[in-house]
Amino acid sequence: MTKQLPALFREKMIDLLGENEFEQFLKSYDQPRTFGLRVNTVKVEKADFLAKSPFALSAVPWASEGFYYEEGERPGKHPYYHAGLYYIQEPSAMAPVELLQVRPGERVLDLCAAPGGKSTQIAAKLQSEGVLVVNDIHSDRVKALVKNLELLGVRNAIVLNEKPERMLKVFQGYFDKILIDAPCSGEGMFRKEEEMMHQWERHSVQEFASMQRELLGQAAQMLAPGGMIVYSTCTFSPEENEAQIAEFLDKHPAFDVVPVEGFGAGRPDWLRAPWCEEEFSDRAREAVAGTARLWPHRLRGEGHFVAVLRRDGATVEGDAGSAGDARDAGRAADVVSASGKRSGREALRKGRAETSTRAAVSLEPLEAFSVELLRSEPFAAERLVCYGEHAYASPAGLPELHGLKVVRPGWYIGSLHRGRFEPSHALAMGLRMREAKRALSLASRDERALRYLKGETLEVAESEIIRDPEVTKAAKGYCLVCIEDHPVGWGKWHDGMLKNEYPPGWRWT
Known part of the structure; x- marks a missing residue:
């Protein structure tokens, strides 16, 4: 591996690190890769998962739900993965969300979200309370983002495929926390993906720096007073790291760096030619020392840069919708949908909701399904939004999303078509x-669990269907299929057979 490192990269790192530390850094490329997973506490408590985990795990020190696993393990080929009990994630990539300090009920933006690792980590911190807006500019990557959010059972996410500058008017001063896991030259990915070395040689560091500069400026406008931005990259380049933060601080005096402890410190001494030609204030240079560098030769991870930026609590001109105004507007909007609908609870009671084109659609089939299948209405406290025949539960407190490219306006509930749900x-x-x-719970070692995930029809005795004690009617109809009490999909039971409703694109191969 070390022989394949681009010559210009080697020369740059020698200049930055010095000969002695560069040798230590270089040796890390010949060490085994590290592998990690993060327990999804949206679906399972950490202690409960550890009690039944089939893998040998050791804790990631900086991530409360993160664990290392050995290379021979195959967590992606276990029924627990398909139940969304964990997300496979590189250990150092878990640090930015931990430093974002997300709390339940907050409004959080993941600005460059695909494929969704950090988005699902934020969702677990929110615990289905508050609003999570996830965005990615690349339409081809948004599909993976949507799938990962659905796999991990996220209820309160809005998925956008939008240019950040187009989001400014809608979300001016709206978010409590923003994550910018910025596009970068990917130097920290060289050991994990050798293709990244070839891409590094084809793309200019300055090209990425320009994008990062814009993202930071745009995020600042969407942050509420007193809010926090975490900026992260998986590269070692000071042009994309310390220089970005120093320039941002000089342009945005309302922001300060919150010092990060426990990792390598940022390097203000690297704000020099030939890597950084700009002049920065003494305040900015000193603050950069409070950023964090995760080095692969100092910890078990591939490498990351993280900066925590806090905005002061003052409201300035241009903070339309920020602070109390945005929250008051959100509360007022709770009783209507993004297109003027009643709240979910009221809409179900009335039996109809408007679609995005203002045409009425009957919710009676959804109400009937809810009465028959659900012990509660988990989406009724939210705002039901119908786009055509598709129904979503949109998180309360959202501003109007008109004009934005919305991929998912909330938790996708299902389709209403010709009187059926x-x-x-x-x-x-x-x-x-x-x-x-009505539910069926299969043990992970039950061969039927694997057969269900492959899309096969199952033989299931009526006595195996778990039913509400108050329900006296037969088990016929939709049934929530679970693996050890954790849902994996739907089935339709009738006369000892369970017809498989597991989506073809999700099936075990």
Whole structure:
């Protein structure tokens, strides 16, 4: 591996690190890769997962739900993965969200979100309370983002495929926390993906620096007073790291760096030619020392840069919708949908909601499904939004999203078509088994669990269907299929057979 490192990269790192530390850095490329997973506490408590984990795990020191696993393990080939109990994630990539200090009920933006590792980590911190807006400019990558959010049972996310500058008017001063896991030259990925070395040689560091500069400026406008931005990259380049933060601080005096402890410190001494030609204030240079560098030769991870930026609590001109105004507007909007609908609870009671084109659509089939299958209405406290025949539960407190490219306006509930309601796979994955009146729970070692994940029809005795004690009617119809009490999809039971409703694109191969 070390022989394949680009010559210009080697020369740069020698200049930055010095000969002695560069030798230590270089040796890390010949060490085994590190592998990690993060327990998804949206679906399972950490202690409960550890009690039944089939893998040999050791804790990632900087991530409360993060664990290392050995290279021979195959967590992606276990039924627990398909139940969304964990997300496979490189250990150092878990640090930015931990430093974002997300709390339940907050409004959080993941600005460059695909494929969704950090988005799902934020969702676990929110615990289905508050609003999570995730965005990615690349339409081809948004599909993976949506799938990962659904797999991990996230209920309160809005998915956008939008240019950040187009989001400014809608979300001016709206968010409590913003994550910018910025596009970068990817030098920290060289050991994990050798293709990144070839891309590094084809793309200019300055090209990425220009994008990062814009993202930081745009995020600052969407942050509420007193809010926090975490900026991160997986590269070692000071042009994309310390220089970005120093320039941002000089342009935005309302922001300060919150010093990060426990990792290598940022390097203000690297703000020099030939890597950084700009002049920065003494304040900015000193603050950069409070940023963090995760080095692969100092810890078990591939490498990251992280800066925590806090905005002061003052409201300035241009903070439209920030602070109290945005929250008051959000509360007022709770009783209507993004297109003027009543709240979910009221809409179900009235039996109709408007679609995005203002045409009425009957919610009676959804209400009937809810009465028959669900012990509660997990989406009724939210705002039901219908786009055509597709129903979503949109988090309360959202501003109007008109004009934005919305991929998912909330938790996808299902489709209403010709007087019938078909529940979505996302609904199944977001439910808890206790919320369903009919459920089947299979042990992970039951061969039927694997057969279900492959899309096969199962033989299931009626006595195996777990039903609400108050329900006396037969088990016929939709049934929430679970693996050890954790939902994985729908089935339709009739006369000893369970018809498989697991989506073809999700099936075990």
